[in-house]
Amino acid sequence: MAGKPQRPFRFQLDLASGVPVYRQIIDQVRGGLALGTLRVGDQLPTVRQAAVELAINPNTVVRAYRELDLLGAIETHQGTGTFVSAQKVERGGAERQRQLDLMTGEFLARAGAAGFQVEEIIGRLEKIAKRKSI
Amino acid sequence: MAGKPQRPFRFQLDLASGVPVYRQIIDQVRGGLALGTLRVGDQLPTVRQAAVELAINPNTVVRAYRELDLLGAIETHQGTGTFVSAQKVERGGAERQRQLDLMTGEFLARAGAAGFQVEEIIGRLEKIAKRKSI
DNA sequence: AATAGTGTACTAGTTTACTGATACAGTCAA
DNA sequence: TTGACTGTATCAGTAAACTAGTACACTATT
Numbered sequence A, B: 001m002a003g004k005p006q007r008p009f010r011f012q013l014d015l016a017s018g019v020p021v022y023r024q025i026i027d028q029v030r031g032g033l034a035l036g037t038l039r040v041g042d043q044l045p046t047v048r049q050a051a052v053e054l055a056i057n058p059n060t061v062v063r064a065y066r067e068l069d070l071l072g073a074i075e076t077h078q079g080t081g082t083f084v085s086a087q088k089v090e091r092g093g094a095e096r097q098r099q100l101d102l103m104t105g106e107f108l109a110r111a112g113a114a115g116f117q118v119e120e121i122i123g124r125l126e127k128i129a130k131r132k133s134i
Numbered sequence C: 001a002a003t004a005g006t007g008t009a010c011t012a013g014t015t016t017a018c019t020g021a022t023a024c025a026g027t028c029a030a
Numbered sequence D: 001t002t003g004a005c006t007g008t009a010t011c012a013g014t015a016a017a018c019t020a021g022t023a024c025a026c027t028a029t030t
Helices: A021-035 A047-054 A058-071 A093-113 A118-132 B021-035 B047-054 B058-070 B093-113 B118-132
Strands: A074-077 A081-084 B074-077 B081-084
Touching: A021 A058, A021 B093, A047 A058, A058 A074, A093 A118, A093 B021, A093 B093, A093 B118, A118 B093, A118 B118, B021 B058, B047 B058, B058 B074, B093 B118
Parallel strands: none
Antiparallel strands: A074 A081, B074 B081
């Protein structure tokens, strides 16, 4: 196991939020990846562990892990467990650009409708980028 | 009517995209607002016009307009029509900043999980901003 | 080889989401 | 007032989404 032994990642459910359980799991893994709480090689809770801990059906955990696996964020190994993958997501330039276009376009429409201008959004992102490079 | 008379906003459907029709309508209105294609006071196609033009049921248009109305993006007047609202979303600076933080943070987590870096996202947004100012 | 633990696959049941049909109520102009 | 046009409301049908139950297949350890 490439990752260091450490406290296992914990999921938390907000049943009042209306967000499907499997989606909450996905979002939490993604958040952990983006924030560095999860690192390459880290092991995620097993399907059964998570199911017991969250009092849900194992197949719901499977659903989340499967989607994360398809995204290339994690790797699942039958008999072994589920691990944060190397994140070497090699994607063709055109396909990748298209996805970026899609995500930014969608975000812009949403932020625009909430009254924000592109310029202030960029400003905010640049501030985050500065903080990140410290 | 506060807006200038001009060509009515047109919706376009992409039935192959898998995105629900009503959502496409919402997204297109929001996109129009963000890009300035739609301005305060502009009238949107009536429920029946849009339904006929898009070959869909009027209630599907109603669904979209209702959600946009709830968002405060438009105002619907029974017997009159549907208009882009004043968008005078008065929000305190701190509250507004907090929402911007929330939206950008969420977007970053998602984009980060998909493998994009802040810098390329900013680049993309700047390109859009340039196009807009032409 | 046996056992315990791992994820996978498949089916079924329930809930939610989406769209359509249609009647009702309001507005505006003639 | 009437008629045409406007959005609103309600119900119904269908598809999609979500979750659960359970057996199967693989891996690792003893």
